[in-house]
Amino acid sequence: MHKNIFIDVPEKVEESQVFKDILSNLEEEGLGDDGETIYILQRPMLVAQEKKYYEYGVTLIVQNKKIIFIDCSPYESDNQFEYYCEDFIDDINALVTEKYPQYFKVLGRKREWSNFFVKGSKESHEILSKVESRKVKILTSVIIGSIQQFVDFDESTLENEEISVLEAVKNKIMLFDTNQTKFVYKEDVDKPIISLQGLAGSGKTELLLHKIRKIFVDETTARIGVTCFNRVLAESLTSRIIDFFNIMKVSEQITAKRLFIAHSWGSRNDPNSGLYSKICSAYGIEFQRYSNNRKNSEVWQDAINYLKTQDFEPIFDYLFIDESQDFEPEYIKLCSMVSKKVYVAGDILQNIFSENSMFSYEDTDYVLNRVYRTDPRTILFSHIIGFGLIEKPVVRWLKDNEWEMAGYEVSQPDKAGMVTLKRENIKRFEGSDELSKVSSIKIFNEEITSDSIARAIDDIQEKNPDVKASDIAIVFTYYNQRHTRPIAKELGRKLLSDYSWDYVLVPEEKRIGHDNEVTITNINNVKGLEFPFVIVVANQELNTISKTDLKEDIEREIRKRNALYMALTRSFISSYLIMSNNNVPATYLDKLIEATEEISEKPIIRVKKPEPDDIIDEKLLYGLNSQLIKTQEDLILEILNEFNVTDSDKRDILEIISRKKEIKNGTMERKVVKSIIEQAIDFLN
């Protein structure tokens, strides 16, 4: 069956000739090939099951066309079909006017939109205008339960035939595709741990929100827990849940008893500050603080071992873990012990680095490989970096089914051993298809200064005159108070003086940017966020990998590539990468620039399929995740601890060594750092 068709009809309808004809017609006409999902269903998803519909009635929704009611009955059906059409529209009207009044604001009264529904059988109907198509899309979202929040929605754009790219991004209407609808409304898997894997930008988190809401409303006694790695993520997720519940008119108050949202760790004195602290307090496990000297996995294992000796009841009915790739397998195991059911949602490609079998291809229950946020060329490029596809050795070469899971089409190798990697060009928002004329990814080979970052901003402004401060995020791959902050501050002053834009420095202010603010941030704080434009500043040294390098060095390099992948895929429209020969080998940088040229028009690249010997040993990749990047600061501290330096001396030493060029360039070579520290200690004595 066609992959872009979502079907939810009774069996007898599926067996009917009329229905079979509909399917074959759709196939013939090639509808849905642009990546937009076709829906064939009997009832709107959000209408209570008690409400019955005519058993042969079916509604067919194809984007850019009117919504069609079809009678699949083999018999003459009296007035049943007429009633079906009326009931359907009435129920939609109730949702629009009563349940989700934000829709009433954009759609208006029934008479203003009911003419987008027609009765018919299989004949195709006229293509609608852009204005009409938008309204059909909005109606579709009510029917399939992909409820929009319309928070910053500008209704005036709804009536404009032509809108700018930025307007299209800001006012886009997201529809669940087949997999997404199944996950939220028609879950067909019954397992204690359900794994939902998506690429960055595939709408995972939004989907989790819908699922959480559904359980919260449908099962009034269920105890639900939600967690993600760090405080920043947990706070932004909490905020999203509050706003989402508000918009979705969830009447019951969110209390920690029913819906517990916290980051993964927490603190000893406040059991509600984190999931681990909650578990410790609930079962009387001794709480351990985060420490540089002890592996997180050991901390979780201690808790698991303790629980194994106890007779205990789960404290949750459902536990949701977002960005699961950031967690050690032990953590997820611990979660599955304290909850009846666990949903883990993570990034497919980062999970491939995990030795946890629940993330394997076979064990993933829902795959979301269609990326609605980011341009496919940007995604391809991010994978080129993340997987080291143009490096030797290659960091990671996927198996055929894994490539498919990641949304790729891979050709057979030619005589020279070259293969083509291709991503589908899907329609992400109105006008996104026309963006292929403009590069979605650009590398600036320049020294990292506030000026080079400003040049990227100029480029954005030139192509998008209506760009606002809040449309741009600047992401430093390495944020350090001593080295990066001065550049960030200088950039901030430039934004104020040259652009009249204010800014927020997220690593220290720890808040979301306001309307007139450019977001200046780092890897740890940008996860889960999205912006029309992203400028990634690669101010961390990037080295070529050799198979003879120390394990620790290889791991570090892979993590840096992973971090770049994550940061680059935050954009809706385009991503900029500022890299310099000062800390990236020139040959590698040239290759990356070449790659951006090759993919500038289409998300297709030819690369050499590596021989098994030219791929990094899988064992090295296990347990790697993007979060635990060992920073230069960590390395310095490690060495300082070896020297038994006092806290107050530490400050002076850090001050002295921070002026050294090698340190500024972010070197992570232990030998180099150690000798610089030794010199500083000598100087102080």
Add this chain to the structure above:
Amino acid sequence: MKYEDNKVQKEIIMKTPQELAIKYHERLSIIEAKQEFSDIVNRINYLFFSTKNELIYFCLVLYKYFLDEEENKYSTFEKEEKQSILFKFSFYRKNDRILVDSENKLMSIYLPFIPIIDNGNRYLESRFNQKEKIDINDIIFLLDYFEASIFLNYEQLSPMEQMIRIENIKDDFTRSGEGFADIDADKMGRLISELLYYDSSYLRYDIDFECSIEIDEQGRIIEEKVFNHPPYHIDSDYRDSPSYKIGFDKKITKEEFIKLFQFENNAPAMIIRSGYKPKELVQDVKAYKEQKGEK
């Protein structure tokens, strides 16, 4: 050192009540906390402080501007009138005061740490121990601590519990922000004690006609109210209950307010004439009321 008239256009607390509620709701539900915090945030952003934590937080915000050399941060904005100035602040080393100047309000408080500009380098010095230099990282940490303190009342905790809070913030910083790894928790503890130790020496000059107006049955201004709440007055404390008002017989300028603090050697002190009930004040209140009526 005089460090004058730095224009600030950003509110003191930039986090939204929702962001704060998520972070600090502890004993309340997030929704309740959001409502409660929203009032606190509004009050602070209007420069009405009611606890010492809030005053300290405010000082730290000013220190951050100072250390970041951002006194002229918004100079271009001003030209384009994109954002109006919310307040101006000055540091006076002579008698260790901060002066804050906003619409219809002048405020002065004690300068807890000593701001130093040495050969273009800026830093702060502790008064307890002048060898203790305080840099931007320390201030960022302290801001975090006192922000939490405003909403969670850390001052009510035992010193041991306070130290645990400091360790928790340190954990958070080391986990999520790079470059904070050398935070010295003991030093933070000392600086927090120091900030809480000093009296804030708060004084606020307000121009407030609204509260001076009370009308009798004939619609006339009641004079007693004018002298009970003089439209040009000084509040002696940031807390309501111990505060009392000292009125002026006319509107005073910023310069006159500054003179109260006797910056110059041998500067004359202000002398209060007792039992004096200036008629002009009643006239001013009447004029204000009539003008308001016309609008």
